[in-house]
Structure formats: C-alpha cells, structure tokens
Amino acid sequence: MEIERNANADHSASFCPIPRSRLPKGSTVEAMSLFGNVPAQTLVDAVEKHVAKMDEAKLALLVQDGVGTMPLAALRALVASIFDAFRERGESSDDVAEGSHAQLERIEDGDRESIRALVAYASENTALLKEALIVFAQEHGPHVAELPKALTDAISERLQVT
Numbered sequence: 001m002e003i004e005r006n007a008n009a010d011h012s013a014s015f016c017p018i019p020r021s022r023l024p025k026g027s028t029v030e031a032m033s034l035f036g037n038v039p040a041q042t043l044v045d046a047v048e049k050h051v052a053k054m055d056e057a058k059l060a061l062l063v064q065d066g067v068g069t070m071p072l073a074a075l076r077a078l079v080a081s082i083f084d085a086f087r088e089r090g091e092s093s094d095d096v097a098e099g100s101h102a103q104l105e106r107i108e109d110g111d112r113e114s115i116r117a118l119v120a121y122a123s124e125n126t127a128l129l130k131e132a133l134i135v136f137a138q139e140h141g142p143h144v145a146e147l148p149k150a151l152t153d154a155i156s157e158r159l160q161v162t
Helices: 042-052 056-067 074-090 094-101 106-109 112-123 127-137 142-146 150-162
Strands: 030-031 036-039
Touching: 036 042, 036 106, 042 056, 042 112, 042 127, 042 150, 056 074, 056 127, 056 150, 074 094, 074 106, 074 112, 074 127, 074 142, 094 106, 094 112, 112 127, 127 142, 142 150
Parallel strands: none
Antiparallel strands: 030 036
C-alpha cells in the first residue's frame, strides 16, 4: 500500500528515525505538571534543547541517581523510551538487556539496579540517552516532571526563557 498517495492515511505524523516530534502537526495537547500548562511540543522542544547541550556522562549520572526516586510508572516510561531509542538503532530489547548485563524481566519489572545498569549501557552509546529522553518527553510528557530535580529545574528555566 502506498501511504504517501493514500487519501485515508494520516499525513500529519512524521516517521523519520528520530523525529523532532511524534506529535501530530498543530497538536494542542498540553503538558500539565510542575511546568504549568505548556503545549506538549513546547515541553519536548525544551527537553531536546537542554539535553542536547549536556555532557553525556553528567546526564547519565543524573538519570542514574534519579532512578532511585522516580515513581514506578515514570521508570517504566523511561525504560520504554530507552528501548525505543535502541530499536531505532536496530537493537532488540533482549540485546540491550544482555549488553547492560541485566535480565530483561527485571528491567521491565522496574528493578532499580537493573534500570541503573540499562542507563549506564545507554550512556556508552553515543547520544543514545539524549535520544531516549527526547522520546520520553514526546511519548510520556506528564512523566517529565518526575525526572531528577536538576533536569526538571533546567527544563523549567528553559521554558521561562522561551
């Protein structure tokens, strides 16, 4: 089936490997959280701009430290985002779990030590953790407020500047 010329296809969504946003064009969905009522795309842009400028090792440490305090739903969203970023690079969840020396079941169950190992493995792959956090903001916007405080403070500050 040819999607580009199909009248029933939704042409507003982007399907490039790591799109700037997975939100439909003109989306008015808002992220209501500690960031206030900001459009979801504005939040995604703020996360993207902030993590793009961060040192990857520092970002990894912040996220690893945050794993201990993030609610389980946010952790599962983070795990899904990391796996999504790896899949964009052609790696399966099983391969990623093996590479992080953790059992896939334990990662999926929210075992914090296994998730820390996953974050460490992600940080060994250039820009992958940054890509994962952008996916996290795109697909799990309400959970952005549950990231480590140093990240949420910087994102909040960036939102006030724009």
